Structure formats: structure tokens, C-alpha cells
Amino acid sequence: MEQIAMYLRLSKEDDFVADESNSITNQRKFIRSFIKKDKELKKMNVIEFADDGYSGKNMERPDLQNMLELIKRQQISCVIIKDFSRFSRDHIVQGKYIEQIFPFMGVRFISINDNYDSQDHIGGIGEIDISFKALLYDFYSEDLSEKVKASLKSIRSNGNYIAVYAPYGYVKSAEDKHQLVVDDVASKVVKRIFKEYKSGASMYKIARNLNDDRIVPPGVYIAETEGNEKMLARYKKRKPLWNVLAIGRILDNEQYTGTLVYNRYKSKEVGARSCVALPEEEWRKIENCHQAIISKKEFQKVKELRELNYQKFTDGKRHARHCLVGKMRCGDCGHTLVHTYSGRPKYYCIKKFLDQSSGDCRNSILDADIEEVVLTMLQQHADVLVDSREIVDLQRKKNEERLRIAEKHLEDMEHSLVLLQQDLRASYEAYKMEVTDKDTYLEQKKIYEQMMEKMQENIEKQKVAVRQISDMDVPEAAGFEMLDGSMKLTKLNKEMAEVFVDEIVVYDEGRIEIKWKFGDKSNRLVNIEDVEGMIR
Structure with missing residues (x-):
């Protein structure tokens, strides 16, 4: 059947x-x-x-x-x-x-x-x-x-909280899931963090104190209280610790003053899961929505102190995110290495600062050293494994394909705009022939014009994208140049790291393991001194 x-x-x-x-x-x-x-x-x-x-x-x-x-x-x-x-x-x-x-x-x-x-x-x-x-x-x-x-x-404008989980320090009310009530256990930790920061303790020091006292970090605590086995299983793979990021999020969270804060993010596009942060002037706030853990006066004092400390620490300068952030891992404890621009820019394992009970974990490497190692090793692979001209040709072909797809999208959008214009004219003709009445025509006209306006906006954005792809210099964008038919890597950039580098594991005594994306056989442990010898 x-x-x-x-x-x-x-x-x-x-x-x-x-x-x-x-x-x-x-x-x-x-x-x-x-x-x-x-x-x-x-x-x-x-x-x-x-x-x-x-x-x-x-x-x-x-x-x-x-x-x-x-x-x-x-x-x-x-x-x-x-x-x-x-x-x-x-x-x-x-x-x-x-x-x-x-x-x-x-x-x-x-x-x-x-x-x-x-x-x-x-x-x-x-x-x-x-x-x-x-x-x-x-x-x-x-x-x-x-x-x-x-x-x-x-x-939200009525003071209702609608996120999946309550902020650390609160739980959702059993009577009304849109209302927050104070969590007796976690709220004490929040108060402690504010108190220690006001007394002059650094965020590193606060995080280490919490880890020393075996207080579980927010993600683990929320997973335990909510009974989320999936989250807990993920946390068990690597022991989570309190860190500077977690402390900073708590010190920045105005909701601890009893204020509901929303409209902090918006979706990139319809149906997208990722979001972009909005400037603070676009945030929405409703005061006295729930019981405060921290007074407004104390929160403001900490905020001013954080701004002052930031100016002292960074001298007001902002640095671009380093191209290997997120790919560097400690060979002893497995934690992601932290990057800092203070002093000599470097990556280092922060676990020794955050958890003194775990032993001495001192693995670190300077930006200049790791960039030189990755470029040197990658240059060797490029020379041995592939024809440099083939890489350039491949990159150009990829760019040409991107351009072809972008131009096809533009063509389809322009064609759709023509169809809308034709249908608008047909709608008007139907009205003139008294097939439809005036109200129907005006409603149709409004919809068509809205769609045409949106379509025209997208067409202009697509034209810009087509021009950008068309004007792109492939070797320069990829971080290399061609010299006498050979590819010479000139700099390590984010694009290159994303394409070739899977993970970099840093051990003690200058030993590094680079895990490439082009095959396990290419992965091997190297010493910085050996690479420096190759360079000289």
C-alpha cells in the first residue's frame, strides 16, 4: 500500500x-x-x-x-x-x-x-x-x-526573568518561574567576591582563594542544582576552576543589585544562534525586580575601582586578540593557556595561580617564540608536502568559487526584485480593472513595497560583498608572498592558524607539540632550541 x-x-x-x-x-x-x-x-x-x-x-x-x-x-x-x-x-x-x-x-x-x-x-x-x-x-x-x-x-518590561537558568547567586521561584529568589549558598560567595575585591584583592587572588576553599565554580554549581547530567558529564572531563573571567562576570553583573538587565545582545540574523553584544546605552533596566544581594552603592564603588585598576594595568591601551588564542594547551594539566600582553606578550598556564594544591605547573611560552616555531614548521611542510604554486592556485580557485557563488546570489536577488515589481504592477492592474477593491490593493501595495525595500537593502549588501571578494589579494590575505615561484610565509595570522593549526601543546623545558589539521603523521614534538637552529 x-x-x-x-x-x-x-x-x-x-x-x-x-x-x-x-x-x-x-x-x-x-x-x-x-x-x-x-x-x-x-x-x-x-x-x-x-x-x-x-x-x-x-x-x-x-x-x-x-x-x-x-x-x-x-x-x-x-x-x-x-x-x-x-x-x-x-x-x-x-x-x-x-x-x-x-x-x-x-x-x-x-x-x-x-x-x-x-x-x-x-x-x-x-x-x-x-x-x-x-x-x-x-x-x-x-x-x-x-x-x-x-x-x-x-x-521583560513587566519585570519577569525569562532566561533558562537563574544567575549564579539566585534560583527561580518555585511559585513563579519568572521571579528570582536568593540562593542562600551561592549568594554568600557573591558577597565574598565583592568584599574581597573592595578590600584590595586582585581577581587572580580571589579566584585562587575560592579554589583553595574547594568552592565549585558557577557552571558546575548550576549544573548540580539543576540536575543537568549532560553539563556535569562535560565538566568531569576537565576539572573546572574559578578564574579571572568568572570573577569579572560576577563583579560586572548589575542584577545582584535587584535590577533586571536585558537587551544586552541581539541575533546576527533571523534563525541564527550566535549573538552580538549591544552597547550599554541600548541595555534595558528595571530596578527593584528581586531581592538584592549587593547594594547599589557597593556595586558602583566596585565598578569605579575596576575601571581605575584597568587603566593602571593596561595604561588605557587595547590589544587585538592574538591569532592562537584558544589553541594553546598546557601539556601537564590540560588547561587552556592564558594569553597576556603585559610585559613580554606570552601564553602561560594559570592553574598554578588558581589552584595551588594541584602542584607546580609553570608551562609558558612567549608570543615571538611560538609564532616563529609555527611559521618555521609550517614553511617546512609547505616546501616538502606541496608545490607552493599549487597552494596559491588552490587559494585563488577557492576565492573564484566564493566570487561565483556571491555573484549568483546577487543575480538571484535581483531577479526576485524584478518579480516583485512585476507582481506589484499586476496588482495595480487588477485594481484598475476592478478585479480587486482599493483597500485590497493598498494592503498588497504595502506588503510588496516592504519586501522590495528589504530586498534592495540585501542587494546593496551583496554588491559590497562581491566587490570585497573580487578585490582580495589572495597571497597577502593568506599571510604569504610568492618569491621566484616559491611560497614564503611572511606572518602568522588568524586565517592561517584556523586553516592549518588544530592545537598546540606546551610542555616544560621549551618542548612543544603542534597538532596540524593536515594529518597526524605531520604532528611531532619539537624543542624551541632546535627550531631556532633551523632558522639560523
Whole structure:
């Protein structure tokens, strides 16, 4: 018997908009009612696939992937959805499946609310109808995102706390999960940190004192109190310690004064998980939302003291992040090495400062030394393993491919803008012919103009990206130059480190192990003196 895949999806955004028709239950009833009314479909076996809480901008949804796997095995002959947005809100991905993949696999595709049935579209799908509908959904995703932000803003503006975990020092109230109450144990640690800093102790000293007293750091404490086994298992792999970063976060957290602070970050784009920090003047604050652990006067005093200490320590200068930060590890304890620009810039193991009970761990290396070692060893690999000209050609080909893709995106966006302009004219003509009334036309006009404005903004951004890729000097950008047909590495930069270096382990007596990304056979332990001999 042939099988129908009934696909349902509900995202967190749908919850905030509160459209009951989009609930999983109502989607299910709606689709089953449609199937029962169709003589052909009601004879088929129905399999349900549902993803609850997943964005339509992301195709990596568990049940969607299960459905696609059955389609690959030719066990599904028809897919039914409530509307196109349930399947995908990315019009490019959506078009690829509807216009190419499903027809090739012989799968019938039905979108009930869009009056679309691939069985009725012999010879392909109408480009304007599908492209326009998909663009509407793509635009709607951004509009929906703004609605979600507005909903969250409204909740927070009433003094409600909505993050997954309470800040260290607090727990969520058992009566109201949107309210914070003081944690008797952790709050004492917070008070101690502020008190010691005010008395003149450095953040290093405070962190070491807490580690000496066997007080678990915030991440471990929250995982234990919440019973999060997954987090605890991750922490067990490497013993977490209090460090300067953890102390700084607590000293900077104004929520300890009873003030709710939000709007500190925003998403880079719709559907993105990563965020960017907003300047403090854009933060939102509501005072007296919960019990204070630290008085406002004490918090302000510590803030002023931190600014003063920062000026003394850095002389007001800010340094760029070193290219190997995050890749340097201690060969004895396994902790990530800390980088400092004070004195002679270097990497060092901070564990000896943070946990004196663990023994003496003094592994460190100067920036100049590690940069010289990595460049020298990488130059050797480049000379032995590959033809230098091939590397340049490969980099240029990659850049050409990036340029080709960027130009294709620009072409697709410009084509979409033309389609929108055509549809706007068609809407106006329908109004003039009295097919639609004035109110309908004005509403359509407003939507089209909003979409065209957004599309034009994206086109201008894409043009800038195309120019930047086109003007890029490949050897210079990659950190090397060509001399007599050979590649000469000139500097170690972030791009080079990301491409070639996996991890660098620093041991005592100047021994270093570089783990390259181009094969385990290339990894070996070296001494700084040996490398310096190669250079001389």
C-alpha cells in the first residue's frame, strides 16, 4: 500500500504569535480532514512526522530528516502539509525540494492552504507563483522574529526573568518561574567576591582563594542544582576552576543589585544562534525586580575601582586578540593557556595561580617564540608536502568559487526584485480593472513595497560583498608572498592558524607539540632550541 507522509511543524515563534490554527493538534486535524475528503488519498496509509519547537529556517529537524530518509528509500509517495511555511521558510531550499528533489523521486507534494498539488503542475512549477509565495514566507520569518522580540520585550518590561537558568547567586521561584529568589549558598560567595575585591584583592587572588576553599565554580554549581547530567558529564572531563573571567562576570553583573538587565545582545540574523553584544546605552533596566544581594552603592564603588585598576594595568591601551588564542594547551594539566600582553606578550598556564594544591605547573611560552616555531614548521611542510604554486592556485580557485557563488546570489536577488515589481504592477492592474477593491490593493501595495525595500537593502549588501571578494589579494590575505615561484610565509595570522593549526601543546623545558589539521603523521614534538637552529 502506498504511504502518505503528513508533516507538521510548530516553532517557538508560533507560540508567541499565539495562532491556534498552527498548533500541532490543529494541523493534524486539518490535514486528516483533507485526506478523508479525497477518494484517492484516503485509501493510502498515513505516517505522521512532527517537529515541535523547530524554526522553519533550519532543515536539520529530527522528524523532517526521518521523513526525507524514507523518501530516499522510496517508501513515501506523497507529502502533505498545511502550508509551505510548515515545510520551510527558506525559499531557496523550499524551491529546491519542490521543483527538483520531489519530482525526481516521484513524490507528490500537496500544500493545502496554498491550493498547490504537484500532480496538477505538469512540466514544472509556475515560477512566479512559487517564488513569490516563498519570498512572502521568507519575509514573514523576519516579521515574525520582530513579533517574538516584541513579545519578549513585553514580558521583560513587566519585570519577569525569562532566561533558562537563574544567575549564579539566585534560583527561580518555585511559585513563579519568572521571579528570582536568593540562593542562600551561592549568594554568600557573591558577597565574598565583592568584599574581597573592595578590600584590595586582585581577581587572580580571589579566584585562587575560592579554589583553595574547594568552592565549585558557577557552571558546575548550576549544573548540580539543576540536575543537568549532560553539563556535569562535560565538566568531569576537565576539572573546572574559578578564574579571572568568572570573577569579572560576577563583579560586572548589575542584577545582584535587584535590577533586571536585558537587551544586552541581539541575533546576527533571523534563525541564527550566535549573538552580538549591544552597547550599554541600548541595555534595558528595571530596578527593584528581586531581592538584592549587593547594594547599589557597593556595586558602583566596585565598578569605579575596576575601571581605575584597568587603566593602571593596561595604561588605557587595547590589544587585538592574538591569532592562537584558544589553541594553546598546557601539556601537564590540560588547561587552556592564558594569553597576556603585559610585559613580554606570552601564553602561560594559570592553574598554578588558581589552584595551588594541584602542584607546580609553570608551562609558558612567549608570543615571538611560538609564532616563529609555527611559521618555521609550517614553511617546512609547505616546501616538502606541496608545490607552493599549487597552494596559491588552490587559494585563488577557492576565492573564484566564493566570487561565483556571491555573484549568483546577487543575480538571484535581483531577479526576485524584478518579480516583485512585476507582481506589484499586476496588482495595480487588477485594481484598475476592478478585479480587486482599493483597500485590497493598498494592503498588497504595502506588503510588496516592504519586501522590495528589504530586498534592495540585501542587494546593496551583496554588491559590497562581491566587490570585497573580487578585490582580495589572495597571497597577502593568506599571510604569504610568492618569491621566484616559491611560497614564503611572511606572518602568522588568524586565517592561517584556523586553516592549518588544530592545537598546540606546551610542555616544560621549551618542548612543544603542534597538532596540524593536515594529518597526524605531520604532528611531532619539537624543542624551541632546535627550531631556532633551523632558522639560523
